[in-house]
Amino acid sequence: MRKIKYKKGRKVQPLHLEYTGIHKNSESEMQLFVYDDLTLTEFEKINVADFDTNITIQKTNWLNLHGLNDTELINALGDYFAIDSFMLSDILNTTKRTKLEEQQEVLFFNIKSLLPKENTDTIQTEQISFLIKEGVLISFQEKRSDFFTHIRERIRTHSGIVRTKKADYLLYILLDAVMENFYITLEHEEDKVEELINLSKNSDNPIILERIEKHRDNFNLLKRSIIPLRDSLYDIKSIKDDNVFNLIENDNFSFFARLYQKSLELLEQIESDMGALDSASNFFFSAQTHKMNEIMKTLTIVSAIFIPLTFIVGVYGMNFEFMPELHYPYGYYTVIGVMVLIGIAMLLYFKKRRWF
Structure with missing residues (x-):
């Protein structure tokens, strides 16, 4: 049975902000998009002091932060937008599971982004958090990455309906972009499983069994990341009529329902792939048993x-x-x-x- 291990990140005090992730050397920078159906303004390397003159509440404002090492900057953001310290702590504590919370007119959502590490059997994990308040969506990324490049291009080129929608729709397409990483990771794992099945039929090298167990751990990591996401999306999907999430417009609940369906598809596929991985393990042991029988x-x-x-x-x-x-x-x-x-x-x- 898997034991729960208490990590250092669990001991961080709510009022004491401390980044617990591994990207300690990522410089903190902020970019701001201010747009509506007719206009778009983009700011690079913006400071908190510039918010009063550049943020327009009547429009949609997307503030993206790369790098979580600068706790003073995180504190300044919390003070400016009146964000609860518990939420700020959850943003910096990467040991937390996926979570959805609405508090004091602020909608908070964090998610784990998983991607395979090139030429290895390892999966890289990054926590991404989102806050929505008064027409402003703030996204927090542990390091600079290209998860949202295509969304920036859609905003710049007025492609689709993103410029006609509010911050809640922007949250939907950002979450959708992160969930695409699950599909990429799952496809990569499926290729590895197919390779292991072929190897298990033709080789008795014990390294194959080690790799099978490694990929079983990877699938369990995927499940542990997707299950709380599924639960959070279900909360949004199921309480449409309760007026709990006031920051999500009624017309946009259907988009989050699509994400919920995607999470179910991912979990079903993971279960199927874990069955295939069990087949690889069975092939390996069957080959070992057959070889031993031939020898005997x-x-x-x-x-x-x-x-x-x-x-x-x-x-x-x-x-x-x-x-x-x-x-x-x-x-x-x-x-x-x-x-x-x-x-x-x-x-x-x-x-x-x-x-x-």
Whole structure:
């Protein structure tokens, strides 16, 4: 049974902000998109002091932060937007599971993004968090990445309906972009599983079993990342009429329902792939068992052939004085011939019975 291990990140105090992730050297930078159906303004490397003049509440404002090392900057954002310290702590604590929460007119959502590490069996994990408040969506990324490049291009080129929608729709397409990483990771794992199935049929190298267990851990990591996401999306999908998530417009609940369906598809596919991985493991052990059976069959046949030959050798090795065959001129050759005939006869018998 898997034991729960208490990591350092779990001991971080809510009022004491500390980044617990591994990207300690990522510089903190902010970019701001301010847009509506007719206009778009883009700001690179913006500061909190510039928000009063550049953020327009009547439009959609997307503030993206790369790098979570600058806790003073995170504090400043929390003070400006009146964000609860518990939410800020959850943003910096990467050991937290996926979570959805609405508090003081702020909608908070964090998610784990998984991608395969090139030329390895390892999966890279990054936590991405989102906050929505008064027409402003803030996304927090642990490091600079290209998850949202195509969304920026859609905003710049006025492609689709993103410019006609509010921050809640922007949250939907950002979550959808992160979920695409699950599909990429799952496809990569499926290729590895197919490779392992082929290897398990043709090789008895114990490294194959180690790789099978590694990929089983990867699938479990995927499940642990998707299950809380599925639950959070279900919360959005199921309480459309309860007016709990006031920051999501009624027309946009259907988009989050699509994400919920995607999460179900991912989990179903993971279960199927884990079954295929079990098949690879079974193939490996079956091949090992078959090889051992072949070895034991060969040894048994050899032993069976030599049992009567050993008996003959034992008889003529006895030290009796009066053994008539000992003085026969061709006795030695006769016994050798008989032993050879016995061996050939037994081989033919085993072959006829298809014992080898």
